[in-house]
Amino acid sequence: MQGLQSLSSLLARSFSLATTSVSRHVGGQSRLLNISSPANLIQSVRGISVNQLHRRGPFKKKENPFAKHPMDHRPQIKGVVLKTLIRKPRKPNSANRKCAKVRLTNGKEVIAFIPGIGHNLQEHNIVLVEGGRTQDLPGVKHTIIRGKYDCSHVVKKIKR
Numbered sequence: 001m002q003g004l005q006s007l008s009s010l011l012a013r014s015f016s017l018a019t020t021s022v023s024r025h026v027g028g029q030s031r032l033l034n035i036s037s038p039a040n041l042i043q044s045v046r047g048i049s050v051n052q053l054h055r056r057g058p059f060k061k062k063e064n065p066f067a068k069h070p071m072d073h074r075p076q077i078k079g080v081v082l083k084t085l086i087r088k089p090r091k092p093n094s095a096n097r098k099c100a101k102v103r104l105t106n107g108k109e110v111i112a113f114i115p116g117i118g119h120n121l122q123e124h125n126i127v128l129v130e131g132g133r134t135q136d137l138p139g140v141k142h143t144i145i146r147g148k149y150d151c152s153h154v155v156k157k158i159k160r
Helices: 002-014 038-046 050-056
Strands: 020-026 029-035 076-087 097-104 109-113 126-131 142-144
Touching: 076 109, 097 126, 097 142, 109 126
Parallel strands: 109 142
Antiparallel strands: 020 029, 076 097, 076 126, 097 109, 126 142
């Protein structure tokens, strides 16, 4: 109970207790709020009572799991091939695009495109992955660099 009283006294010191009217834009409408106490101010701003604020603690912004960068903002990162895949591109293209599921050294798993004609990749091969999405493959946002570690160069065709 003492913590709640100290929170109330802190709010009382930081906000004047004079009754004021504040307009607030909520859901496309302007609402006139009557703020006579710090508790009303918190409730009007956050929709939470002083007691709830005391129990839950300060507001923390939740991290968006999709906003995290799988390569930790590095230009290239090493990884191990878990599985080679064949993906179909979205309309209007039709082909079999070669991809690989790769576990990066930071522990995250991504699907990376294997450029060029033919490849020698199989499970447990070490590859270097860079950013760069393949436009016609949904969800493929990385590319494997050819000629690095276990991924061979593109074999040049012999003209006859």
